[in-house]
Amino acid sequence: xxxxxxxxxxxxxxxxxxxxxxxxxxxxxxxxxxxxxxxxxxxxxxxxxxxxxxxxxxxxxxxxxxxxxxxxxxxxxxxxxxxxxxxxxxxxxxxxxxxxxxxxxxxxxxxxxxxxxxxxxxxxxxxxxxxxxxxxxxxxxxxxxxxxxxxxxxxxxxxxxxxxxxxxxxxxxxxxxxxxxxxxxxxxxxxxxxxxxxxxxxxxxxxxxxxxxxxxxxxxxxxxxxxxxxxxxxxxxxxxxxxxxxxxxxxxxxxxxxxxxxxxxxxxxxxxxxxxxxxxxxxxxxxxxxxxxxxxxxxxxxxxxxxxxxxxxxxxxxxxxxxxxxxxxxxxxxxxxxxxxxxxxxxxxxxxxxxxxxxxxxxxxxxxxxxxxxxxxxxxxxxxxxxxxxxxxxxxxxxxxxxxxxxxxxxxxxxxxxxxxxxxxxxxxxxxxxxxxxxxxxxxxxxxxxxxxxxxxxxxxxxxxxxxxxxxxxxxxxxxxxxxxxxx
Numbered sequence: 001x002x003x004x005x006x007x008x009x010x011x012x013x014x015x016x017x018x019x020x021x022x023x024x025x026x027x028x029x030x031x032x033x034x035x036x037x038x039x040x041x042x043x044x045x046x047x048x049x050x051x052x053x054x055x056x057x058x059x060x061x062x063x064x065x066x067x068x069x070x071x072x073x074x075x076x077x078x079x080x081x082x083x084x085x086x087x088x089x090x091x092x093x094x095x096x097x098x099x100x101x102x103x104x105x106x107x108x109x110x111x112x113x114x115x116x117x118x119x120x121x122x123x124x125x126x127x128x129x130x131x132x133x134x135x136x137x138x139x140x141x142x143x144x145x146x147x148x149x150x151x152x153x154x155x156x157x158x159x160x161x162x163x164x165x166x167x168x169x170x171x172x173x174x175x176x177x178x179x180x181x182x183x184x185x186x187x188x189x190x191x192x193x194x195x196x197x198x199x200x201x202x203x204x205x206x207x208x209x210x211x212x213x214x215x216x217x218x219x220x221x222x223x224x225x226x227x228x229x230x231x232x233x234x235x236x237x238x239x240x241x242x243x244x245x246x247x248x249x250x251x252x253x254x255x256x257x258x259x260x261x262x263x264x265x266x267x268x269x270x271x272x273x274x275x276x277x278x279x280x281x282x283x284x285x286x287x288x289x290x291x292x293x294x295x296x297x298x299x300x301x302x303x304x305x306x307x308x309x310x311x312x313x314x315x316x317x318x319x320x321x322x323x324x325x326x327x328x329x330x331x332x333x334x335x336x337x338x339x340x341x342x343x344x345x346x347x348x349x350x351x352x353x354x355x356x357x358x359x360x361x362x363x364x365x366x367x368x369x370x371x372x373x374x375x376x377x378x379x380x381x382x383x384x385x386x387x388x389x390x391x392x393x394x395x396x397x398x399x400x401x402x403x404x405x406x407x408x409x410x411x412x413x414x415x416x417x418x419x420x421x422x423x424x425x426x427x428x429x430x431x432x433x434x435x436x437x438x439x440x441x442x443x444x445x446x447x448x449x450x451x452x453x454x455x456x457x458x459x460x461x462x463x464x465x466x467x468x469x470x471x472x473x474x475x476x477x478x479x480x481x482x483x484x485x486x487x488x
Contacts, residue, residue, distance in 0.1 A: 019334035047465025059389030067271035105282035110306025114269030168243035170205035198232035204355030234329035235356035274319025278308035374449025388436035448472035
């Protein structure tokens with residue numbers, strides 16, 4: 001086997017390498033591709049916000065991998081044997097054992113999803129004036145920290161902002177800057193250091209084990225704790241195994257445990273990490289556990305279900321064990337890598353190397369004629385839906401916030417994220433994505449900007465409504481019909 005060939009990837013006689021699905025399809029769900037005229041109407045009805053669209057008008061839903069990963073037959077079967085007790089459920093006992101086995105953490109607080117964990121952590125540890133250093137923020141993380149009076153400081157390395165790079169770990173934190181920040185801010189003002197596994201907003205990019213060990217050394221030196229957002233920890237472990245020297249022969253399970261051992265507290269969204277719903281905070285520190293546990297019954301539910309359906313707890317338990325399987329955690333990254341490399345061959349600007357969660361298209365380069373203030377990433381998401389029926393997500397200035405004067409804080413990156421939930425899409429569907437995006441790239445001058453017409457003050461990208469600047473959507477449809485005729 002050649003070094004460039006990975007498990008789950010097969011080299012064909014003609015020399016081409018494509019990702020191979022290590023599963024078979026036994027239950028299917030029908031899809032519909034509505035005509036381009038209807039797609040234009042649908043995006044208008046949704047206020048040019050892909051979050052507000054109904055699935056009846058969507059062909060491939062690549063909005064997110066959150067709660068949309070395919071469940072295994074083992075997960076589904078376990079949902080039928082759930083112990084539905086309000087308190088003391090034996091399904092929770094199984095969940096506890098799986099967390100201990102996979103993450104090495106024995107004290108567990110269940111919550112209904114990842115942002116619920118962020119709410120509890122922020123309420124307990126963040127106060128007015130707190131500073132939280134991290135490799136990069138996530139939207140809900142930032143909101144919870146700010147609502148509790150804190151601020152985040154992103155200490156990413158220069159490689160993180162390079163769209164096309166050979167650097168294997170663009171999610172690393174800059175350890176030199178971290179220590180400088182601690183000295184400047186004072187340890188009393190830093191409740192914790194946050195590390196996000198496979199940083200969502202900069203292309204699903206992982207951090208290395210070496211980087212995490214260096215962060216641990218700094219944390220120990222200044223007696224600080226490390227909080228790990230482990231929602232995409234399986235993929236981060238997969239990248240460490242494939243890209244970091246010394247871990248080539250280590251199992252995913254070994255790498256996962258080592259990552260978690262280096263952190264004082266781990267939280268995750270079951271919607272991502274285990275192909276189910278729910279989430280949890282876990283630790284081996286009884287003092288940290290006791291500080292947080294009383295907020296679980298207040299906000300979530302009793303300590304043995306935390307607002308999660310017991311059936312979902314059974315599924316999440318199995319899903320955590322499946323996270324140790326390279327064929328499971330590696331399927332999405334292999335498809336993402338294939339799509340990103342094929343798009344790059346066509347000259348389409350995408351985040352390289354391919355990361356976790358999705359294929360990320362750089363809207364700054366794709367739509368260089370649209371200023372950031374007119375939300376090029378959001379416009380690209382809308383335009384791509386119109387010509388393909390594929391729903392993506394904006395990860396740029398629309399997902400950012402405004403400053404105290406009401407001006408947009410321009411995002412570091414303007415990305416259209418096309419999520420690849422685990423074991424959901426086929427290779428022919430990926431080829432369709434590549435073809436339609438290639439057509440749009442050759443007709444990119446037709447796409448214009450968008451503007452808010454209804455803008456919520458918090459997390460505006462979820463429910464805000466926008467409108468096109470000018471009549472560019474109609475022109476785009478006219479060109480599409482001229483080129484494709486009656487084809488959808």
